[in-house]
Amino acid sequence: MLRPWALLGWIAAIGVAAPAATPPAPYPVVRPGITLRFPADHGAHPAFRTEWWYVTGWLRTEDGKDLGFQVTFFRTRPPVDPRNPSRFAARQVLFAHAALSDPTTGKLLHGEQAAREGFGLAQARTGDADVAIRDWRLRRAGNGRWTTRVDADGFGLALDFQPTQPPLAQGIGGYSRKGPRPEEASYYYSVPHLRVTGRVRRGGGTIAVTGEAWLDREWSSNYLAPAAQGWDWTGLNFDDGSALMAFRIRRKGGGTVWTGGSLRRADGSMTVFGPNDVAFRPLATWRSKATGALYPVSQELSVRIAGGVQRWRLVPMFAAQELDARRSGLPVYWEGAVRTRGGRGYLELTGYERALEM
């Protein structure tokens, strides 16, 4: 969900702040009251400023070992002059990020790709999901099965995702608020409990894997409040078929700007969390030797459900799941596989090395 800001930060790092000489075509504003339509909404929404396809999940090898993975494709529309006829014009820019967490080594492998759309080297299609940069690709076939191919330095993923549940519209029918102002929002749906089959390349060898994943789809034009320091997010697949998503946007200097989330049970019944319904409490921290950032890698998640409060203790697969890609100009964040009572999922922690400047 909010994760792509990490990637946006990269653009900010290499880019510069200056109003465009010619006002670009205005970005559509996210408003409540839409209906998600599939498969069209699986595909790109190029008019919006940002959009992402985000898959995280747990894998199990044939010899019973756990692995965590993340594959993200991210699209942005920079404010360029639409009249520029150049083939290089940055009408759409795509980013991709992939990671593999291996508890036996205690290490996280990751790789990234980025490109302007065009020249057949990178594109995000409309109509149905098909987004690719060079040989990295995430698409949805006509039979509803999603596939991804990622070939990074040191590892590769070739995974198929079979949906077992219908898409889960977040917020109000897909309109998900991110801040106190109504336009601080995104269109957001998830597909939890994706059944994973495929192969993972690590070092020299390739192994077969199975597992369960979570897909997040989100597009928007406007972002969170300037007061935001970063966020904590989690998406959990429970063994009983229910799925929980929760996030907290942290305020600079402490405190919370906004929270949200939802719980969908196996029978399809939904609870949507409001701005006062979610709390994260750090249980254990881990300091990165590489960046010096201190992450609350283990947290207690509390949500208000039907008048009561439910608590889950989120325990990481291992502590060192920080993505330090500063060498490529990326910001630093923590994206890790976590276990909890009766389920598993991913926890994301951003803005801990320094505030994300958005």
Next chain:
Amino acid sequence: MPDAPPLLAVRALGKSVPGPRRLFRHLDLEVGAGELVAIIGESGVGKSTLLNILAGLDEADEGSVAIDGIDLSTLDETARTRLRRERIGFVFQAFHILPYLTLRQNVALPLALVSPDYVAASTRAEEMLEAVGLDGRGDGYARDLSGGELQRVAIARALVHRPALILADEPTGNLDPETAARVLSLFADAVRGNGAAGVMVTHSDASAAIADRVLTLGAEGLVERRGA
């Protein structure tokens, strides 16, 4: 004549120069310790050449030269140089006092060529300067001295390393008769006093008179002149 083994022994020496002329042949000579021999002769009979052969600076065509029992013909160039350095002293007609060295350094030069011991060389040179009546002049330079004084420095230099053989080539040729007489007697005393063998080449009868023996060099060798 003292009955000691000769310090210089020359046997059947012969030398020609390029062309038909021969300088001398069958030349025999023995000079003992403390003995000064004068060799006289006309210009061009080979007096200086004989002296050069004795010093190992020139080579004879025939015969042998032995200094202190060492046959020169058995020595190579390096060894002859070394022999000169250690056992022969020289006095020249033209003094040859190096102008850019102090008098003490000039006198000490033969020692300095053998050993780096500066103090020993200086002390000995000062002794020698005293012996030739130039005590206290060691820090002076050649340009401060008269001809007679220069030759006295040369005599001091010739004896400073206690050579077995002292060779003098017209040592008084550049001096007035009075000075010459004084320098000569000093030279003779020095040779005798040091127990060296002295050979002096001159064309002056007056100079030769100071010697123990006077020999005349001719084409057939040396002829001893008695009396005078």
Next chain:
Amino acid sequence: MAPEHGLKSGSGLWSGRLGLGWLIAGEWRFHPARFLLTAVAIAVGVALGFAVHLVNGSALASFDGAMRGVSGAAELSVRATSPLGFDERLYPRVARADGVGDASPVLRLDARIGKARLTLLGVDVIRAATVTPSLIGIRPRGPDTGNDTAFDESALFLSRAALTQVGAKIGTRLVVVANGRSVPLRVAGTLPATDESTAVGVMDIAAAQWRFGRLGRIDRLDLALSDRSIAEPALRAILPADAILSTAETQNAQGDALSRAYRVNLDMLALVALLTGGFLVYSAQSLSVVRRQRAFALLRTLGMPRAGIIAAVVIEGLAIGLVGAAAGLAAGYGLAWAALHWFGGDLGAGYFGCSTGRVVIQPGAAIGFFALGLLAAILGSALPARVAARAAPAAALKNAGDVLDPRRPVAWWPAAVLLVAGGAASLLPAIAGLPLFGFLGMALMLAGGVAGVPWFARTLLTPLARRTRGSVPGLLAVRHLHGAPGEAATALCGIVASTALMIAMATMVTSFRGAVDEWLNQVLGADLYLRTTGGATFDPATRTRIAGTPGIARLAFSRQIPLTIAADRPPVSLIARPERGGRDPLLVLIDRGPPVQKNDALPIWVSEPAHRLYGWDPGERITLPIAGRTQFTVAGIWRDYGRQAGAVLIDEGDYQRLTGDDRRDEISATILPGADPAKVARAMTDRLPADLRPQVEAGQPATLRKLALTLFDRSFAVTYLLEAVAILVGLAGVAATMSAQTIAREREFGMLRHLGLTRGQLTRMLATEGAIVGLTGALAGIGLGLVLSQVLIHVINPQSFNWTMTTRIPVDTLIGVATALTGAAAATAMLAGRRATAKSAVQSVREDW
């Protein structure tokens, strides 16, 4: 008692060190000036050599830095062969080629901001981030941060150098002029990772293509490789004719190739100064040895070994070398700093653009030049030392000075052998584009010339010496020199060496300058020239308007663009002019191909450097990367001193048909008789579009010619300077040797005064001698110099710079040098003579040494 005398072991050199030390110290104390002068001679040589090397090295380093600054230090690049670029659709094919990890497309423009010139690069910030991170700007720290306009089309990032030259700050809005268009941009940040001295700007590639009229074209693809051995063949297979593969090395090789010959020549020139210094040491030590002949003989008699004499002289040389070389290194560093500070890295030759480097310390070069200085001093001493040691002590004690028999003939054959060997070596071809054999030949001929000086002096003086009449001083002077040619030669060899080299250089430069001047006169045949700057061009409409300017008789438009033929060579200039029909004044043909057949390939005329560099002969068919690959027939070779990297001339019509490029950047106009060129120029400028006007320069032939010759002189300024220093060292040598010789003959003068010569007569005698020595040296030096100049003109120049010329002899310089040398020698001999004859005659005769 015989065998135990112990006389066989060792020469006693070490145990005799005290005596040796006295000997050397005494000489130093009594002749400090001689030591200092020789040390200075070595110091000058080392300083010049080291300075030139440092400056060149620093310039090259900054050139490399500039190259890296603009190229972003990509491992491998695909580059366009001309500024027309190549089709951008090559990009995905290259990006997907085997072995290629990533490809970063780059648009490259020569741009101008105000008066500052810079290289403007259009990049895709994403691709450049992985391939050439140094070409990415940083985010400025300020209140305006915080959005994602990495693709802001008006953002410009400037390197530090560009920022300083432009005088802008971050946030400044400015107008960038390139490719004839003016685009307002905003300075968004700096390029901290680029070379400090490189003026480069970076902006978005799409904006650059659009705003500067380069849609569809790119100039470069910087590559990150996963496997180079796979990538190179894969890329070669897909590259079109207008693109080549180029590496950082080939880029540097380009810069290196252009200036290498110039740099090597300067190095050689500096070594000449060192060589002259070596000769000076040789002269000084030879004379000192002659003077000390009897002292050495005495020491030999007293028992100093031969080696001791050699050691004494060589240790003196070593001391001279150590002092001189150390001082030389320090002075060289200072010189290099000053040269970089005031002349720039190319020493004014214009090879490295405007980059000003710092002095880059080169320990290897420092050690090398120190060793060379030491070697020159030691060799200069070792030869006289050997001569001194060889002298028979007994004879030397009695005779002073030159013991040569005046009737004995002087050997001429060593000189002849050396000269012939030198001539033969000069005929050998260049090695790796450097005329190494040419320099070897020059060195051999120089040695031969110096070796031949005794013979030359004897031959020259024999008729004079036969004379029996004339003034006594004159006769004495001639006889003295005739009787002792060895001594005269010793004094002369330094003079001859430095004069010869100086004359050779002067003759070469005069010939070159004359040739350039003549060529300029032929080439600048029109009355008026207009050309654009900063990539602006005259489009067809503008040209029509200009053609209608009153007062113009004839107009010719031309286009000149760089065209890369080989990745490691600098691009040649492709010039398009109306060539068919009508004589083109630009074309001074020096060779012509057979008449072009109708169905033959298009005619092309190649410049002399292009002909020599690429081996394009008249009548030959060649393929050039113009509009893909096009076949041409070489119709002729034309003289060109302007473009060292070569140029090819193509007919305007052919060019336009092949490339579709209808722009021109130069106009040559012939005006009607009676019209005022300045007025016509103004009228023409007025007819230009307003935005083009500031980008056009007008010039008249006289001004252009003057400008060209000024540039020529500037590029040879350092050559002149080095020459002047060589001649000064030579003159110092004359002074030193003449005075040393004269003082050595004090006793002779005393004797002559006893015989009744007046001091005046003695001075006249010395002046005559000095004049004869000087004149002999000058004549020998000039003769040798003219021979050497032929090697420079016909071997070194064509092999280094690929152009030929005819010899022009600088008569004025020759007369001046001869006069100066003769005068200097006579004057120093007289001055020294005055000192030598000042003492009373009696004292002089009595003086022992």
